[in-house]
Every structure is written in structure tokens, then in C-alpha cells.
Amino acid sequence: MLDHQPWLRYLQPVVLLIVAILVAQVVPSRYANALVLFTLYAYISICWNFVGGLAGKLSLAHGAFFGLGAYISAVLFVDLGVPLLVGGVIAAAVVAIFAWIMSAIAFRRRIGALYFALLTLAFAYVLLELVRQYEIAYKLLGVHLPLVDDPLNLIFLNKFNSFYIGMVMVAIALAVWIWVSRHRFGYMLAAIREDEEAAKALGVNVPSVLTVTMVATAAATSFAGVLAAGYLLSVEANFVMSFEWMNIVLAVTLVGGLGRMYGPVVGAAFITIIGEIVRSLPQSIAAGGISTIVYGALVLLAATLLPSGIVGIARRDRELVVR
Amino acid sequence: MALVAEKVSKRYSGLLALDSVSLELPPGRILALIGPNGAGKSTMFEVLSGMRKADGGKVVLDGTDVTELPPWQRCRLGIARTFQVVRPLAAMTVLDNVKVGAFVRHHDASEAEAVAREALEQVGLADRASQLARSLTLLQRKQLEVARALATQPRYLLLDECFAGLRAAEQDVSMQLVRRLADRGLGLILVEHSMRIVMRLAEEVMVLHHGKKLAQGTPAQIAKNPDVRAAYLGARDVVG
Ligand SMILES: Nc1ncnc2c1ncn2[C@@H]1O[C@H](COP(=O)(O)OP(=O)(O)O)[C@@H](O)[C@H]1O
Ligand SMILES: [Mg+2]
Numbered sequence: 001m002l003d004h005q006p007w008l009r010y011l012q013p014v015v016l017l018i019v020a021i022l023v024a025q026v027v028p029s030r031y032a033n034a035l036v037l038f039t040l041y042a043y044i045s046i047c048w049n050f051v052g053g054l055a056g057k058l059s060l061a062h063g064a065f066f067g068l069g070a071y072i073s074a075v076l077f078v079d080l081g082v083p084l085l086v087g088g089v090i091a092a093a094v095v096a097i098f099a100w101i102m103s104a105i106a107f108r109r110r111i112g113a114l115y116f117a118l119l120t121l122a123f124a125y126v127l128l129e130l131v132r133q134y135e136i137a138y139k140l141l142g143v144h145l146p147l148v149d150d151p152l153n154l155i156f157l158n159k160f161n162s163f164y165i166g167m168v169m170v171a172i173a174l175a176v177w178i179w180v181s182r183h184r185f186g187y188m189l190a191a192i193r194e195d196e197e198a199a200k201a202l203g204v205n206v207p208s209v210l211t212v213t214m215v216a217t218a219a220a221t222s223f224a225g226v227l228a229a230g231y232l233l234s235v236e237a238n239f240v241m242s243f244e245w246m247n248i249v250l251a252v253t254l255v256g257g258l259g260r261m262y263g264p265v266v267g268a269a270f271i272t273i274i275g276e277i278v279r280s281l282p283q284s285i286a287a288g289g290i291s292t293i294v295y296g297a298l299v300l301l302a303a304t305l306l307p308s309g310i311v312g313i314a315r316r317d318r319e320l321v322v323r
Numbered sequence: 324m325a326l327v328a329e330k331v332s333k334r335y336s337g338l339l340a341l342d343s344v345s346l347e348l349p350p351g352r353i354l355a356l357i358g359p360n361g362a363g364k365s366t367m368f369e370v371l372s373g374m375r376k377a378d379g380g381k382v383v384l385d386g387t388d389v390t391e392l393p394p395w396q397r398c399r400l401g402i403a404r405t406f407q408v409v410r411p412l413a414a415m416t417v418l419d420n421v422k423v424g425a426f427v428r429h430h431d432a433s434e435a436e437a438v439a440r441e442a443l444e445q446v447g448l449a450d451r452a453s454q455l456a457r458s459l460t461l462l463q464r465k466q467l468e469v470a471r472a473l474a475t476q477p478r479y480l481l482l483d484e485c486f487a488g489l490r491a492a493e494q495d496v497s498m499q500l501v502r503r504l505a506d507r508g509l510g511l512i513l514v515e516h517s518m519r520i521v522m523r524l525a526e527e528v529m530v531l532h533h534g535k536k537l538a539q540g541t542p543a544q545i546a547k548n549p550d551v552r553a554a555y556l557g558a559r560d561v562v563g
Contacts, residue, residue, distance in 0.1 A: 184426040184435070191423045194412035201372060201406070203398035203427035203475055 009178050013171035016265070020167045024160050031276075032159035036231055038272040039166025040066075044224050044245070045252040045264030046173040047217040053259030054186060055213055056193030058113065061102065061120040063246030064127040065095045065218045067237075069225025071131050074143040074235040077153065084145075084153040088226035092219040098127065099218035103211035110196070128241045135237040142236040145229065154230030162231040169223065170265065177261050189213060193259075244292070251295040255302045257309025266310045271295065324385050325349045326371065326402065326479040326510055331380035333366050333534075340366040342534040343380065348479060348510040353501065355513045355525035355542070359555060362531040364514040365407050368481045371512075372404040373397045385478070399427055403477035405468035407484050407514070411456035417443065418452040420467055424474035442474040445500055462488055469497075479510040486513075486520055498524055522546070530554065 024035060048062045069091045076087035102123050106116050135142070149157045156162055180186040188209045191199035196206055229235050248271060256267020278291045306312060326348040333341040340363045348354050356364050369375040371382055373394035381390045389397050403424075412420045421439035422432075429435040443449045446466040451459065459467060465485050472480055482501075486494055494517070501524055505511055515521050521528060521542060528545040530537040532554045538545060545551055 183432055184430050187419065187423045187426055190415055190419070191412055194414055195410050197374065198406070198410040198412060199423070200394040201374065201398060201404055201410075202424045202471060203395050204423070205393075205395045 006182065010175055012178075013174040016174070017167050017171040021164060024163055029159070032163060034272050034276050035163040036159065036166055037275070038268050039163055039170055040224050040228060041248055041252050041271060042265045042268035043166060043169045043173055044221050045249045045256070045268060046170065046177060047221045047224075048249050049253055049259065049264050050177070050180065050189070050213055050217050052253060053263070054181070054189040054193065055210060057210065057214075058117040059120045059214065060117055060246055061099070061124040061127075062218065062221050062249060063243060064124040064241065065099065065221040066225045066228070066245055067131065067241035068095050068098075068127060069222025070229045070232070070235055070240040071143070071225070071237065072222075073226045074145060074229040075139070077229070078143050078145060084155075084226060084230055088223055091225065092222045095222040096215045096219040098123070099215045100211065103207075103214045107207040107210045124243065124246065128237075128243065131237045131241045139237075142234050145233045145235070147233055154227060155233070156230070159231070162227060166224075166227055169227065173220070174261065174265070181261070185209070247292065247295055251299045251302075253309075254299050255306075255309055257311030260309060260311040263309050263311045270310065271298070274298070325383075326385075327381075327383040328367070328371060329381040329383065331367070331370050331377045331382065333363075333370055333375065334378050335366075340534050341370065341377075344531065344534070344536050345380075346512075346529055346536075348512060350478060350510045351505055351508045352527065353505050353511045353513065353525050355515055355521040355528045356531065357515065357521060357528060357545075358531035358537070361533075363534040364531055365483055366534075367531070368404050368407075368483055368512075368514070371481060372402055374404075398475055398477075401478035402481070403472035403475045403479070404481035405465070405472050405483050405485055409461070409464040409468055411459065411464050411467055413455070413457035415456055416452065417448060417454050417456055417459065417467060420456050421470045421474045424471040425476075427475040438476070439470075439474050442470040445473060446470045447496065462493075473504075477509065479512075480504065481512045481514075483514045484516065486515060486517060494520060518546075 027035065044062060044066050048059065051057050051059045051062070069088065072091035072094060073084055073087035076082040076090060077084050082090070102120060106119055145155060148155065151161070154162070154165060188199065188204045191202060191204055192206055192209060200206055225240065228240065252267035252271050253264055254267070255270055256265065257263025274294060275291060278294055302309060328344060328346045330343045330345050331341055332339070332343050344363070344367065346354065356367060358364055370377045373389070373392055377390065381388055383389065384397065384400055384402060387400070389400065412423065418436070418439055421442050422435050425435035425438040425442070429438055440449065440452065443452055446469045448463060448466050448470055451463060456464070456467060465488070469482065469485055486497055489497060498520060501511060501513070513521070513525065525542055527539070528542050529539045530545060530551050537554055538548045538551050540548070
């Protein structure tokens, strides 16, 4: 089948992209927001899945990397007129440096799984708080991008265009996933996940492989922030730097399938639909953080009932990611 | 050219597990490392492979001092080891386990797969290739340890009790493999309890006892050595 022509696998993301574009043609415009959210969720979760699913390291900082991408690129655009994409590259560099520092602390010595999670959590909160303080000092009313059709800055009057860009990003991330999981680097990541000591004895430079993965996925995650900045137009710390994004990534990946290629995509679709349903409920019920409760409950359900996520029901992967 | 330990010492909190032990393993040679349980044999592997840092002494690989190098670098320089307490990459297939080893020298995925399949063939696990490693029996896990180490295409191979639990016929197959590897120029250290295997395979035997080198010589010399007999008998007395 497909296995005889490995390059055919790279057609899957392309097909997904085409299908998504076609489907969007018949979706009423009131759902454009949900579609954009779906691509953000899916893309960030795929990035995170390299760390959490392939390497088996619970990073709680990727939500903050997304927020920084949005905030830095928006501020550079509004204050200094730096084109959003250029600002995005600068933001990615800043985020990469943070991820590198975090990796240098975490991976130089052997640190336990719990400490890695706590370290990334602490880093995330420091970053969230830094941006909040900056906002209080300089941007009390948030950062506002002008509402003019400006495709080069990812600002579209037709919100579906943000969805198309997001889907392209998802397709690229999936293609990278296919490549990594078939090549040396992916095997090294999976070996680290299964047994760091055995991996070392098999020639895996554990600290450097993990550092590269953290830095690369952090930078990639920050690009989602750039898309979000152009889409949202009003970039506020309380929203983009909320820990809620991290919660969503965890829910998406666990519900969809940790370490599975399509886990984040399926999980993102699921979580987006749940989000829409919650939002359509009467105000009296929808208020009061009910969506957080729903996400939390889903993660609990997924962890107990579906350890391999929704994707795990459909098929048993024969890839590195078998669980 | 040799894998050399020079006066290596290793301390675990209070306990001196290795006390200034030296050994030299030239390519193509089979050295048996024997001694009662707790003698320090596995600790010697830990130190040679770099999984644990020696507290004293040096490890030299073909003239290069590797004492300060981490295990992954020593693996790339040609030292491979198996773990006495097996460490399968449980959620990966048998083939993928071995591919991780093969990727040390072959960055191309299909090349690595070919090397991995050959290693599986050599240890007799070829028909398990697509099974998950966690579904293997303990014996098969030991074979997997050997296949993974072989796939890194080492110059020196450290085998820690890989024959334990094998039936006589299976032992013979494994012994032929070890012989072939040595003939191809690999240096091998066997940690082994079965004297049948030690006597038939090893050209040289080193006996450890309480972290010290007790004796070294040909299998015949060791078999006659009164100190060695006393050490084993003493150990048995303690048990009994
Ligand atoms: N990780 C460890 N921590 C503390 N003591 C250890 C550790 N590993 C081994 N030892 C002790 O070191 C001594 C040598 O152990 P080992 O090298 O495993 O012996 P062998 O392989 O010859 O049976 C034993 O007394 C053992 O209890
Ligand atoms: Mg031992």
C-alpha cells in the first residue's frame, strides 16, 4: 500500500489542506472564528506533540510561547511599524532564546519528569507575568492593529483567509511530523521517551536532541501567535498570555491521541466543537468558566477511557508512536 | 589498539564496587569477566560504557582517553554494551528498537533498517521484527539487547549475562555468534556464570571478587587457581 511509496504519505497533509479549503466554501461565515481557533489549536498541539508525545517530556511552557509570538509581533507592528511577519521572526528568535535557556537548565543534568514539568510551568508563569507587567506599564488598553485588508501582515477582512493560512501551517507541521517520525531524529526522540539510559547507551546525545526539539517547537509555536495577532487585531495579555492556551493544548492532544500524527488535528476538531456548543449555551450557564470545567473533564475522561485518544480507536499506528 | 581500563575505581556511597581494576581488551579477543554476585562485573561495564563516571582511573579506547566522555560519545567511538537488567524501548517495535542502534552509523533510514534487520537475523529475532518490544519474553529481550548493541556496529562489545536462561542448544547458537564476531575483529567482554561457556569461548578470564582483581589467565589456569576456588566456595558458604 502506501508503505511502498513513502513519499505518498506527504500527500496526506496536502489532501487535508484541499479538503479543508473546500469545506470552508460551504461553512456559514459565523463559524469562521471556530475554524481559525481550530487551526490554532491543531497547529500548536502538533508542535507540542513533538515534545510531549514523541520525546515524552511534559512541557507546560508552549502556551506562553504562543502568547509571546502574538504579543511581541503585535507590539513591534503597532509601535515600530515592523511588518507582522518580520516581527514574527523576531518573536520566534526571542522565544527560541527562552526555550534554549530553559533547556540548558533542564537537560544539562538529569532532571526528573516532575521537575521538568514544574520548571516549564514556572517559566511560563514568569513570561505571562512579564507581559502583564509590560501591558500595565505601557499598553493599558491592549495592542490594536488597524482593521484594513493587509494580506502581507496577515490581516484579512475575510476571516476565512486566516483559516486558510492556519491550515497551511497545520499541513506543514504534519509534513514535518511525517519526516521526523521516519528519520533518525524521530527515533532518537522516541528512544528518549522510552528509556533515557538505554538511549544514551545507543549513541543518543540526549541533552542536545531535547534542546533542539524544545527550541524548534517553541519557535514554531510562536508563529501561531503571529497568525492570531493578525486575526484578533486586539492583542491583550489577559487573552493571549492566558494559561488557558496550555490547558487547551493538553486537552486537544490527550483527547485526540498523544504522540499520534493526527491526534492533535482530531482533538482540535473535537475541542473546537465542544467550545462552540458551550458558547451557544444560554449566558447564565456559559459564564463562570464552564468551558474550563468541560475541558478538564474531557482530559480526565480521555486519560481513563481512551489512553490512546480518539485516533487510537481508529487504528493502531505502526510508527514510533505506538502506545 | 585496545579497550583499556587503567586502575579504575568506583564507589557507591559506602561500598567500593571497583578497587583499582585494570584490564586490556584487544580487537578480536574474547575476555570473560567472572566472579561471585556483587563482585563488580556490571559496575565495570557501567564505567567502560560511561554510564557511570569512575571515581579514579582512566578508560582508554584505541589510544584515546575517553574517561571524561559521555556514554553516547563512547558508543559512537565504538563501545556497545547490553544491560544485565534489560532495557527494551517497550512501546516501540523490535525493529525500531534495533534501528535506534543502527542510526548511530547510518543516517539514512533505509540503510539503518537493513542494518537492523541483519542484526535481528544474527540473534534469531528476525521473525519478531514487527512485534512491540514489550510483548517479548525475557529471553527474547536479552536477544534484543544484543541485536541493538550489534546494530551500532561497535569495535568492542560488552555482554552482561546474555546467555543466562538459554537452553543448551540456544547457547550453542549464541556462542557461534560470539565466535564469528570475534573472528571479524570485535573485542568482546563476556560477563558469564556458566563455566561451560567461559571455558569454550574465552581466550582469557579475569576474576573479580569484592571489587578487586583476584586472578587473570587462560581458562585452564583459572580453573586450577586455588584463590578462585576459595572465592567461589566462600561465596557459596555465605549463601548457604
Ligand atoms: N546503583 C548502585 N547503588 C549502590 N550500590 C550498587 C549499585 N549497583 C551495584 N551496587 C553494588 O555494587 C556491588 C557490585 O555490583 P555489580 O557490579 O552489579 O556486581 P556483579 O555484576 O558482579 O554482580 C554490589 O555490592 C552491589 O550491591
Ligand atoms: Mg551483574
